[in-house]
Amino acid sequence: MKAIVTGATRGIGREVSKVLAGAGYSLAMLARNQDELDYVRRELKAVYPSQEFLTFSCDLSDAHATRNTAHKLVQQWPDIDVMVLNAGMYAEDELCEFDDRTTYKMLEVNALAAARFIRAYYPYLEKRKKGHIFILGSIVQRETRPGAFSYSLSKHALNAVFEHAWATLRVHNVRVTQIIPGSVNTSSWDGQDAPIEKFVQPEDIARLLINTLQSGGLVKELIIVPSQPGL
Template sequence: MSLYNSPSGAGSMNVIITGASKGLGKAFSEKFAAAGHHLFLCARNEELLAATKQQLLEKYPGCKIDISATDISRKENAIAFGNFCLQFGAPQVLINNAGRFLPGNIYEEEDRTFESMLATNLHSAYHLTRTVLPAMIKAKSGHIFNICSIASLAAYKNGGSYSISKFALLGFSKNLREELKSYNIKVTAVMPGAVYTDSWSGSGLSPERIMQADDVVNMVYAASLLSPQACVEEIIMRPQLGDL
């Protein structure tokens, strides 16, 4: 089954994934690499990103991968990365996955935490999306996935500025969805609970208590397979035993 928004209905697509060197970003990259698409990956750590590219090309020689080691929490870097991707044409899939978690209550978190969380978790998606959207609008196709969080839906202790940024990312997704309907561009907000990635590996929790990265990846990939008439607006996923 081919992805609906490939230009000809089949074949290789241009897929942009941010925060791609580890965790969910790396898992997204593997899923789309396995299908033979042209990936555009970015992350801050050049060594990890290059290793990810090498691993994927060795495992999936049918795909093509371009990488950029950059911090897209900075507006100019997000715009530059978007323009780099556009050299190869409009993206058919954009996964705004780059993010960071700094715990703390609003009244006691360290100074600049608020600015850092907004820049990494919201501004990066905003500026990258705005950069590539004109080409997607011209093509009248594409699918944008914004990786939000369960923290986008409810306040919790120690959520602080992280939760604020994720609430805002969900608002960004809802506005994009309304604006882009008539251009045949889909927007999906993804709100996973705890997923067993590097950030949880040292927690002491059993991997059986929380979700696997592939659980989220498979849902996103399935949403990308739907006909042009159907859009999954939100994906909400929690561990079977509930949030932690």
């Protein structure tokens, strides 16, 4: 069994990589930092020596680099079983003062990169008539959060990617599930005065994902939020 995980070295992606490896999957892991990828690969290989762990360093804000990486993946692993489109970036801004470059970068990383990986694998998923794509959305797709204009814009775009993938791939027996978390304890909050102990934890999302994957059910969306309202 083979799975792709984007944003695999930190937070949600790292925990997802661990649970997928524990379930017997070989992994192709993507992130920007090759040193961090190598560390996670060694960590997993030490526990699961019979499984394959590929790493691909890629800046997903670079459309050309993303397309090239997706092409390499398809050439090396055309027969994937699971794709976890988790990579994302966050920066605070408002509609009245957003920076075009930052907004475009967030659109590339948070939405268009996911679309490009799905596009690259679409013919193979359609032909094999099996597989499961997980997309990591955000509660900002449902609730307006002050200070998160560009992030919200990018996640709404990602929701459009998800809806199109759901509608077009389900007829080919390919499952597509969007996980929509509230505030998650990740490195995005480093240096901020935030009650991260009350947030959704990355391992909670990883458990939710693997349980959904192994259930075999056709699950469209899952929402997971902290117990404290407003987070």
